[in-house]
Amino acid sequence: MEIILLERIEKLGGIGDVVTVKNGFARNYLLPNNKALRANEANRKLFEANRAKIEADNAERRGAAEGRAKDIDGKQVVLIRQASNTGQLYGSVSVRDIVEALTEDGVEGVTKAMVELERPIKSLGLVDVKVKLHPEVVVTVGVNVARSPDEAEMQSQGIDVIAAMFEEEQAAAAAVALEPDSEDEFEDAAAPSETAAEEAPAADEGEEA
Numbered sequence: 001m002e003i004i005l006l007e008r009i010e011k012l013g014g015i016g017d018v019v020t021v022k023n024g025f026a027r028n029y030l031l032p033n034n035k036a037l038r039a040n041e042a043n044r045k046l047f048e049a050n051r052a053k054i055e056a057d058n059a060e061r062r063g064a065a066e067g068r069a070k071d072i073d074g075k076q077v078v079l080i081r082q083a084s085n086t087g088q089l090y091g092s093v094s095v096r097d098i099v100e101a102l103t104e105d106g107v108e109g110v111t112k113a114m115v116e117l118e119r120p121i122k123s124l125g126l127v128d129v130k131v132k133l134h135p136e137v138v139v140t141v142g143v144n145v146a147r148s149p150d151e152a153e154m155q156s157q158g159i160d161v162i163a164a165m166f167e168e169e170q171a172a173a174a175a176v177a178l179e180p181d182s183e184d185e186f187e188d189a190a191a192p193s194e195t196a197a198e199e200a201p202a203a204d205e206g207e208e209a
């Protein structure tokens with residue numbers, strides 16, 4: 001289907017461009033969200049008659065988004081989740097979780113449609129997520145998924161929590177392996193050896209009598 005773009009669409013074009021897209025993409029997303037018009041003669045005339053206003057409105061929205069971007073770009077939100085010792089979450093972090101975390105951190109106006117997350121986050125760590133405040137204004141937010149505030153702080157400093165925990169466990173296991181088994185040594189020292197028992201002189205039967 002041929003359409004006329006009413007705003008910049010990544011990988012498609014900018015305002016006023018006539019492009020061809022799949023019918024489903026146009027009918028399910030672009031047209032109902034007022035991001036494009038069908039490219040017929042009537043809509044071409046309608047767009048040209050309103051082009052100046054459409055571009056002015058877009059510039060105003062872009063300016064507002066650029067102003068907000070300064071306070072959002074580079075921000076990091078912390079999400080505390082339960083996870084296994086291998087770092088796999090018992091569940092996942094979704095777009096909704098990120099939006100709610102941003103709202104709790106004082107960032108207003110970010111919707112689920114603005115957050116670009118290819119797939120839910122399913123492991124501990126830091127993930128950079130793009131937030132599209134406007135078709136031409138994209139910022140990056142850090143999502144710090146950890147099991148505790150302390151671990152979140154470590155991750156924010158660049159420490160791999162899972163790797164550090166594995167190293168600690170390996171060191172502890174090595175230390176245990178090197179420790180002498182004092183209990184067994186005590187038992188060995190206390191019990192007479194079989195050789196000593198055999199070599200001990202037998203009691204004289206005559207003396208017993």
